[in-house]
Amino acid sequence: MEEGTQLTPAAPSLRYEVFHTDCPARDMVDHVTSRWGIWVLISLRSNDLRFYELRDSIQGISEKMLAQTLRALVQDGLVWREVEPATPPQVTYGLTEFGQDVGEPLTDLFDRITRRLPPRTPR
Template identity: 85%
Template sequence: MTEGAQLTQAGTGAPYEVFHTDCPARDVVDHVTSRWGVWVLIALRSDDLRFYELRESIKGISEKMLAQTLRALVQDGLVWRKVEPTTPPQVTYGLTEFGQDVGEPLTDLFDRITKRLPPRPAR
């Protein structure tokens, strides 16, 4: 299991100790797989969205949790943030190349799950 615990850093050849609490890769994985991180990445896969559009598309997320999740994903380099100098400011979010790369398997996972679920009863 040692091989799985030490993944090589791109360009350096140095290993990431992913099972250690101080590993930077572990922080990114924690942010991506957090309760809301997955949903933000999936929501941004199809289009760039403004803050309120993200909040409306992800049912159940509070403004505070959306802001915290976006802040972490921006810091990790998965999401970019653009502020338009208007009153009030318009803030748009989108996926970086890294975010697209990470979000692709999440979208595939979501698609596989929804294809396997039994049909929902009519309301």
């Protein structure tokens, strides 16, 4: 059911060197903060979604980019992927505990931004 690796906290003397280009934490930050990674994490914060539900919830994302983004986030251990044996197969995605933890400040960030924006005018 769950795929990918999940990073565990390092001992104080064994911390990741995040400013080095070969640090695995940098790759994960790149995946989370990529153009679509942040939207996938935000979209999955409340509900587990099937691939097409997730695609429809993120306006402007192509199926190819969604698939690539999900593959990276699953590999990082932020998102889980479950394939239901059906014809055609139904694939559901959700946030792991680690993904929930990483997504929480993103949700806070979006809440802060939307509170500061001017009120929307009706169309």
